[in-house]
Amino acid sequence: MPVIIHADKCNGCHGSNNPPCIRMCPGDLLMKDSKTGKILMRDPAECWDCLPCVKVCPQEAIEFRLSYQLGFHTARLLPHIHDTRDFITWELIDTKGDIDKFTIRTKILPVELDEKVEGVAPVDFSI
Amino acid sequence: MEQNIIETDILIIGGGTAGCLAAVEVRERFPNLSVTIMEKAHIDRSGCLAGGMNAINAYLNPGETPESFVKYVRFDSCGLIREDLVLSMSELFEYCVKKVEKWGLPILCDEKGNYIPRGRWNIKINGESLKPIIAKAAKNAGTKVLNWVVASNYLVVDGRVVGAVGFSVRNGNMFVVKAKATIIATGGAAGVYKPNNAHDAQHKTWYCPYNTGAGYAMGIRAGAEMTSFEMRYIGLRVKDTIAPTGTIALGVGAPQINSKGEKFMATKYAHIGGDGAPTPYRSHGPLQEIKEGRGPVYLDTRHITSQQARDLKSAFLDMYPSMVLYWAANEIDPSKEPVEVQTTEPYIVGGHTQSGYWVDVNRKTTLEGLYAAGDVAGGAPYKFVSGCWAEGVIAAKQAGEYAQKNDFTEIPASLVHKEQDRAFAPLLSFTNKKDGIKAYDMEVRLQKIMEEYAGGAATYYEINEERLLVARRRLATLPDQFKHIIAEDLHELMKAHEVIDRVYVAQTLVEHMLYRKETRWPGYCTRTDYTERDDEKWLNFVNSRRDPDTGNIEMLTRPYVQIVPGDRYKPR
Numbered sequence A: 001m002p003v004i005i006h007a008d009k010c011n012g013c014h015g016s017n018n019p020p021c022i023r024m025c026p027g028d029l030l031m032k033d034s035k036t037g038k039i040l041m042r043d044p045a046e047c048w049d050c051l052p053c054v055k056v057c058p059q060e061a062i063e064f065r066l067s068y069q070l071g072f073h074t075a076r077l078l079p080h081i082h083d084t085r086d087f088i089t090w091e092l093i094d095t096k097g098d099i100d101k102f103t104i105r106t107k108i109l110p111v112e113l114d115e116k117v118e119g120v121a122p123v124d125f126s127i
Numbered sequence B: 001m002e003q004n005i006i007e008t009d010i011l012i013i014g015g016g017t018a019g020c021l022a023a024v025e026v027r028e029r030f031p032n033l034s035v036t037i038m039e040k041a042h043i044d045r046s047g048c049l050a051g052g053m054n055a056i057n058a059y060l061n062p063g064e065t066p067e068s069f070v071k072y073v074r075f076d077s078c079g080l081i082r083e084d085l086v087l088s089m090s091e092l093f094e095y096c097v098k099k100v101e102k103w104g105l106p107i108l109c110d111e112k113g114n115y116i117p118r119g120r121w122n123i124k125i126n127g128e129s130l131k132p133i134i135a136k137a138a139k140n141a142g143t144k145v146l147n148w149v150v151a152s153n154y155l156v157v158d159g160r161v162v163g164a165v166g167f168s169v170r171n172g173n174m175f176v177v178k179a180k181a182t183i184i185a186t187g188g189a190a191g192v193y194k195p196n197n198a199h200d201a202q203h204k205t206w207y208c209p210y211n212t213g214a215g216y217a218m219g220i221r222a223g224a225e226m227t228s229f230e231m232r233y234i235g236l237r238v239k240d241t242i243a244p245t246g247t248i249a250l251g252v253g254a255p256q257i258n259s260k261g262e263k264f265m266a267t268k269y270a271h272i273g274g275d276g277a278p279t280p281y282r283s284h285g286p287l288q289e290i291k292e293g294r295g296p297v298y299l300d301t302r303h304i305t306s307q308q309a310r311d312l313k314s315a316f317l318d319m320y321p322s323m324v325l326y327w328a329a330n331e332i333d334p335s336k337e338p339v340e341v342q343t344t345e346p347y348i349v350g351g352h353t354q355s356g357y358w359v360d361v362n363r364k365t366t367l368e369g370l371y372a373a374g375d376v377a378g379g380a381p382y383k384f385v386s387g388c389w390a391e392g393v394i395a396a397k398q399a400g401e402y403a404q405k406n407d408f409t410e411i412p413a414s415l416v417h418k419e420q421d422r423a424f425a426p427l428l429s430f431t432n433k434k435d436g437i438k439a440y441d442m443e444v445r446l447q448k449i450m451e452e453y454a455g456g457a458a459t460y461y462e463i464n465e466e467r468l469l470v471a472r473r474r475l476a477t478l479p480d481q482f483k484h485i486i487a488e489d490l491h492e493l494m495k496a497h498e499v500i501d502r503v504y505v506a507q508t509l510v511e512h513m514l515y516r517k518e519t520r521w522p523g524y525c526t527r528t529d530y531t532e533r534d535d536e537k538w539l540n541f542v543n544s545r546r547d548p549d550t551g552n553i554e555m556l557t558r559p560y561v562q563i564v565p566g567d568r569y570k571p572r
């Protein structure tokens, strides 16, 4: 289960059609649930564990988990982006609950909440 | 289904490391030319750089020159590289690195403001956001970006590449992009072999699992000449996470040890550099230890301080965060116990090894109007991030000049229809038949053939003529099965093309491995029937060309040319 979306935290980026999490996934694995407006993971088995979706979510609604075959519950790794956008603090929690923190320089670029897709909206996907 | 027809002076396929730098370069050098990037994901975080980077692995640190770099890369690739290509890219490292630093990439510096080396050729960066930084530069340069458009084939008219066709995974639109010149920059290929992990960790691969050899396959289908596919990349990686080991080995100087604590590289491979032996030997060495019953194999980190262990974790967080979680989730402290390593699934990656398009020094492929840059281009190993940038820059310059002199070509409607039918067939098959093969099923079938007969991990990556012939025969059946692939939605349609492309890559790869009757790169391409290196017969490049009409793959060799004098098997 590489990526978990906490539905209680996800606000759908206020009705965005292509919110940041969807845009940042190199494997196109995140999609919008048309009924709830929240984010769903297409298939955990396709996830590369690369974390752009986790880092970009303004609500910190996406959490990265190692698949269980690779690591024990409930170790966690939570990135927090500083408001100044030039640092990221990673909160690492081990299986015993001990917390370690790493603050690293970076350069986070601002992202829009939505973005238009090229082309014409289709009537129907099947041809 | 909507069709969008776009005209652009330069089309760049793949908006990754090489693609973004190429876009900027075209716009800076030729402000009159329009540039379009066709990208299957979104350029802000696509391809190898999605998770970030912690080092630029190809850089001329003080005292090094393009010639000293060529000598090292030649040594590392066991005496056979395209020296013209490696020279020309290394001349541009400085230019590219300075450019990206100016765009905002944090590069680590000492008190005097000098970059901090990591080993002979690397410098340290805080590259967590490297991809968005170069993507922004590409956009700012005025590039038109087609995000989520999966390139499926080139448009070839009278032997000239005049653009490409792709489909959008967002809305199912078809994109016909007509171009005066085209740059291919789709990266390498993962998933040709069985991956290291299974089930919900099957994509826990080192190489980007979404780079599935599209650029190779499009070239193969169009009859482009390919080189050195047999130099597969089988990397030494951290066990389970498949995280890069350079961060550890170079970062804190950790030698390889076997289960007896023996420094086997330092002893058995002393004559070729010990722990600094050519990269294929650094995979071959541990494989032999495991094969002969002395595994597991580790990188010995027990000498490092707890501060160094923290620095190591910080470095991984910039590139491969899951490594740090893995240690926490398995109660591993790398300063107290050694880090277990394993070898990867075989990847085809022209930027680590040298599989890819056969190009001239201008990165022009053998197809008119088509240039190649980055992991998709052959002949120049040891590219990494900066070499891919350099190739993007070179290709941009040449493609720009070509576009100044050549106009658009009329594209026959039949050509577009043919590709439309091919590209969308899996969707149609689902609508009409429902019953069929899912992309995943064919992927597993392909990986099973490659794993068992074409030198997968289970056979210590070893190959021989007889097994390869079985692989050839089994693979030959797959193209006839493409018509049975069904896709329920656009994401599945993309997956369908990913596996189709990998079949073309696999077929070419098997022909290359069959053809090179020597073992030049132990570990990468170990032939049990030709166990030695043979400079007499095989100091040349093995190339292939698939006839677009008959589908036959013709093999040929191209001579090696030494430009930089010196012993080819020495690092200096």
Ligand SMILES: Cc1cc2nc3c(=O)[nH]c(=O)nc-3n(C[C@H](O)[C@H](O)[C@H](O)COP(=O)(O)OP(=O)(O)OC[C@H]3O[C@@H](n4cnc5c(N)ncnc54)[C@H](O)[C@@H]3O)c2cc1C
Pocket: B013, B014, B015, B016, B017, B018, B019, B038, B039, B040, B041, B046, B047, B048, B049, B053, B054, B055, B056, B057, B058, B149, B150, B151, B152, B185, B186, B187, B188, B206, B207, B208, B210, B211, B212, B214, B215, B244, B319, B320, B351, B352, B373, B374, B375, B376, B383, B384, B385, B386, B388
């Ligand atoms: C995990 C990892 C860590 C690494 N660490 C380092 C490091 O620290 N330092 C270093 O120097 N090098 C490192 N490398 C190597 C380096 O990242 C790569 O060699 C380089 O980024 C490759 O650049 P590229 O442009 O060829 O491919 P990419 O940057 O991957 O770009 C290829 C692009 O093509 C797109 N694409 C693929 N298929 C299609 C299609 N059909 N249609 C449209 N678009 C398509 C992809 O989505 C992607 O955007 C690392 C690589 C990996 C995988």
Ligand code: SF4
Pocket: A005, A009, A010, A011, A012, A013, A019, A020, A021, A022, A038, A039, A056, A057, A058, A059, A060, A061, A062
């Ligand atoms: S970015 Fe976060 S809040 Fe926005 S849609 Fe995605 S998961 Fe929800």
Ligand code: SF4
Pocket: A002, A003, A024, A025, A026, A027, A028, A029, A030, A046, A047, A048, A049, A050, A051, A052, A053, A054
């Ligand atoms: S971790 Fe990477 S591959 Fe997985 S969902 Fe997030 S962005 Fe996509």
